[in-house]
Amino acid sequence: MKKFFVMMLVLVSLLVFSADLTMIISVTGAHQRNFNPYFAGGTGYAACGFIYETLIYSNNFTGEIIPWLAVDYEWSNDYRSIVFNLRKNVTWSDGKPFTADDVVFTFEMLRKFPSLDTQGIWSSGLESVEKIDSYTVRLNFSKLNTLIIYNIAGVYMVPKHLWEKLDDPSKFTNENPVGTGAYVLENFTDQVFTLKKRVDYWQAEKVKVDRIRIPAFNGNEPAQLAVANGELDWAGINYPRIENVQNKDIKYWFPEGNPVFLFFNLERDPFKDPAFRKAIARAVNTDELVKIGMTNYAVKANPVLIKSGYSYLIDENLKDKWYSFDIQQAKSELASLGFRAGKDGILVGADGKRLSYELIVPAGWTDWIAVSQLLSQQLKKIGVELNVTPIDFGAYLAKIRQKDFDVAVSWSNYGPNPYIFFQNYLHSSNAYTGSNRGGWINKETDELVEKLSQTADMEEIKTIVSKIQEIILDNVPAVPLFYNPVWFIYSIKNFTGWPNENNAFVEPRTTGMDKIYLIMHLQPK
Numbered sequence: 356m357k358k359f360f361v362m363m364l365v366l367v368s369l370l371v372f373s374a375d376l377t378m379i380i381s382v383t384g385a386h387q388r389n390f391n392p393y394f395a396g397g398t399g400y401a402a403c404g405f406i407y408e409t410l411i412y413s414n415n416f417t418g419e420i421i422p423w424l425a426v427d428y429e430w431s432n433d434y435r436s437i438v439f440n441l442r443k444n445v446t447w448s449d450g451k452p453f454t455a456d457d458v459v460f461t462f463e464m465l466r467k468f469p470s471l472d473t474q475g476i477w478s479s480g481l482e483s484v485e486k487i488d489s490y491t492v493r494l495n496f497s498k499l500n501t502l503i504i505y506n507i508a509g510v511y512m513v514p515k516h517l518w519e520k521l522d523d524p525s526k527f528t529n530e531n532p533v534g535t536g537a538y539v540l541e542n543f544t545d546q547v548f549t550l551k552k553r554v555d556y557w558q559a560e561k562v563k564v565d566r567i568r569i570p571a572f573n574g575n576e577p578a579q580l581a582v583a584n585g586e587l588d589w590a591g592i593n594y595p596r597i598e599n600v601q602n603k604d605i606k607y608w609f610p611e612g613n614p615v616f617l618f619f620n621l622e623r624d625p626f627k628d629p630a631f632r633k634a635i636a637r638a639v640n641t642d643e644l645v646k647i648g649m650t651n652y653a654v655k656a657n658p659v660l661i662k663s664g665y666s667y668l669i670d671e672n673l674k675d676k677w678y679s680f681d682i683q684q685a686k687s688e689l690a691s692l693g694f695r696a697g698k699d700g701i702l703v704g705a706d707g708k709r710l711s712y713e714l715i716v717p718a719g720w721t722d723w724i725a726v727s728q729l730l731s732q733q734l735k736k737i738g739v740e741l742n743v744t745p746i747d748f749g750a751y752l753a754k755i756r757q758k759d760f761d762v763a764v765s766w767s768n769y770g771p772n773p774y775i776f777f778q779n780y781l782h783s784s785n786a787y788t789g790s791n792r793g794g795w796i797n798k799e800t801d802e803l804v805e806k807l808s809q810t811a812d813m814e815e816i817k818t819i820v821s822k823i824q825e826i827i828l829d830n831v832p833a834v835p836l837f838y839n840p841v842w843f844i845y846s847i848k849n850f851t852g853w854p855n856e857n858n859a860f861v862e863p864r865t866t867g868m869d870k871i872y873l874i875m876h877l878q879p880k
Contacts, residue, residue, distance in 0.1 A: 374879035375566040376850065378589035379581075380865050382572040385545040390532035392511040393471045393525070398548070401569060403511055404871040405550055406448075406534035410439055410458070412872060413508035415771045416610070416664045416862040420504065423868075424453065424512060424535060430811060434499050437507075441490040445557045447514045449533045455486040460515035462494070470525045474509040502778075502808040505771045509867070537562045537871060546571050561875045564850070582844055590844040591865045595650065597844060604848040608855040609840030610862060611654045611662050613766045614776075615723070616833040617730060618793040620760050625692075625704065626793075632831040633678065634688035638737045639730065640680045645837050648726035653837035659824040660780070660835055663859075665773050670821040676828040685737045694738070702738035711740040712761035715754060718745040726836065727764050756788050765792045766839065774807045774816070777823055781832065795832035850877040 381397035389398050392407040410425040422428070425439040445453040462484040465472040472478070482497040496503065513524075514533055521527050532540055537559070538550035550567040553559065572578040575592055582590050583600050594600075597607050617639065619626035626632065636658075645653045658677045661669050694702040694710065702710040716727045724745055731741040741762065746754070754760045767780040767790035779790035782804045786794040803826075806819050843863040845853045854861050854873060861873050 374564050374849075375568060376564045376588045376874075376877070377568040377570065377586065378865070379572060379578055379587060379592060380569050382574055382578050382592060384571060384573045386543070386548055386569075386571050387528075388530045388543055388545075389528040390540065391524070391527050391529040392513070392534075393473060394528075395473075397569075397571075400866045401548075401550070402529070402532055402534070403866065404536065404868040405538045405567065406532050406536045406540070407511040407513065408535050408871075409508055409511055409868055410441075411504070411508050412868045413505050413771050414861060414872065415869070416662075416859065418665050418772055420508065421872075430501070434496075434501055434809070434811065436493055436495045437504070438487070439492045439494070441492065442557060443490055445535050446555060447533050447535055448539045448553060449514075449517075450555075451514065451516055453512070453514075453535050454489045455492045456489075457512055457515045458492045459484050459486050460519060461510065461512050464513070464518065464524055465510065468523065468525045474506040476503070476506045476510060479503050479506050500808045501811045502774055505775060508771070537874070538567060541566070558875075563878055564874050567874075585846065585848060587844075588846050588849055589863075589865075591842050591863070592844065593842050594844060602846075604846045605844065606847055606853070606855065607844045608853075608859075608863070609652050609654070609842060610856075610859065611656075611769075611838035612841040613769050613839050614656050614660055614780075615653075615726075615764065615766045615836045615839055616792075617836060618755075618763045618765050618833045620758060620762070621794045621796075621832070622758055623761065625710070626762075628692070629830045630688065630692055632834070634685045634692070634737075635734065635739065636678050636831050636834045637681045637685035637688070638734055638739070639834055639836070640733055641836055642680070643733070644726050644729055648729050649722055649837060649840075652840045654840065656835040656838050658831075658835060659827055660776065661773050661820075661824075662769070662838070668773060668817060668820045670817075670824050673821065673824055673828060676825070678828075678831075682736055689737060689739075696738055700735075700738060701740050709740070710738060711742070714741040714743050714762050714764065715751055715760050716743065716745050716764045717748045717751050719748075720745075723764050730764070755792050758787055758794065763792065764836070766790075767792070773820065777804050777807065777820075781823070781827075793833050795830075797826070797830075800826055849880055851880060852876040852878050 380401050386398055387396060390402040391399055392402045408424050412421040412423045424442060424445060426442050428437055428439045430437050447453060466477050480496040480498045480500045480503055483495045485493045487493055517533055518524055537553060537556045539553055541549040541551035547570040552562055552565050578592050579594050581587050583602060585602050641655055645655055693705050697703045714727055716723050727743045731743050734741055755763055769776045770779060779785055781791060781795055781800050783796040783801050785791040786796055803819050803823050841862055854863055861869050863873055
């Protein structure tokens with residue numbers, strides 16, 4: 356009887372104190388047993404951050420660069436090299452020490468197998484990697500590019516003593532991964548796999564989640580049901596009307612993701628005229644787009660597209676140039692440009708052409724289609740007709756890239772910070788074929804964007820960013836509508852410390868280092 360009582364006590368204690376977390380990594384069906392951190396898939400995403408780590412962690416929400424496997428780093432005076440000093444208390448999960456040999460091997464592996472270089476580290480200017488001693492590495496660059504630090508933050512270190520034996524690491528499925536991270540693979544099936552905390556992890560005291568369970572889901576609907584039933588602690592999925600879920604433990608926060616715009620084809624009239632673009636911007640009611648079109652899940656964007664985590668970059672002296680919804684002002688500005696209402700109420704220019712245009716949007720993207728229809732209604736009030744045309748996504752992108760469109764609802768990739776975003780959104784090298792979908796081509800803009808990659812001095816960066824903001828406000832290359840949400844649903848049943856609008860410390864994505872940083876903030880109840 357005494358032995359039975361002791362066994363029951365142990366069982367109860369395990370049930371009470373076990374800190375297990377269940378989360379979704381992807382909803383694309385059965386898991387593949389592939390824990391290569393350079394594999395773009397659910398298990399590969401799980402490997403990144405949980406099993407494999409980077410030298411530094413770039414917190415995309417706050418803009419902070421946090422030393423990780425490197426204790427610190429230092430640029431040379433000419434910014435043509437950077438030295439990383441590695442931590443000396445880090446081991447791989449098989450007990451071998453993590454050293455400079457692993458770092459050099461990892462970067463050289465990306466050079467030899469370019470398909471693994473997802474961060475474009477070598478094409479962005481990395482010239483060579485050298486070991487100074489067992490815990491010091493220098494990266495040398497062929498050109499000045501301080502923004503390459505964010506590329507480096509996406510390179511996951513792999514163990515030389517294991518991976519050097521591979522003929523082609525790009526084809527390596529890595530079924531039994533060995534990493535420096537907080538977790539090891541405990542068990543695996545194609546329907547669920549479990550990661551277990553390493554007791555010898557180099558910062559184990561920060562990790563209170565003992566086990567992470569990752570089930571497979573074949574689409575959003577079964578995942579949504581699991582959320583509603585309280586089966587998940589963390590779900591990065593779209594859940595329409597999540598606020599109506601009866602389970603009171605379920606909370607959500609949808610922070611800023613990639614910005615969505617009304618893009619003009621800047622090679623066509625009247626879109627070439629910044630005064631016309633400004634008038635259109637004043638006629639767009641973004642509050643209505645967010646509330647109705649995006650069912651209140653999107654985040655409103657400011658006119659200079661600087662996210663809340665980087666608000667220190669906003670030039671307060673330029674806020675008098677920020678535009679807002681004002682139909683009467685929009686009508687007045689269009690009238691001053693010589694446009695007059697035709698018999699049907701649609702404006703006509705001096706050349707006799709009606710202001711009637713095709714607005715393209717991806718077919719099947721129901722939220723964006725709803726937004727486009729609202730835009731059509733809003734602009735009709737000032738005499739501009741937008742005919743909403745949903746088209747197949749491939750054809751939609753082809754039309755933009757071939758400059759075969761009038762206006763489009765589309766997005767720009769924000770990247771890890773505003774500096775990368777301005778490169779994506781405004782540099783002429785990305786016109787039409789990249790995130791500069793409207794084709795903004797301006798020599799001064801290019802020069803300013805390029806200067807951002809040539810300095811690490813914050814005061815200089817602020818000056819450059821201020822000038823870019825002024826160009827955006829004076830010219831309105833496109834009309835910012837909102838930020839697409841980063842889908843983040845969580846349960847407070849088992850853990851506290853989750854990020855939310857009142858505790859915003861990380862962008863809660865499941866695909867990189869953000870998730871381990873988030874996990875380190877959780878406390879079991």
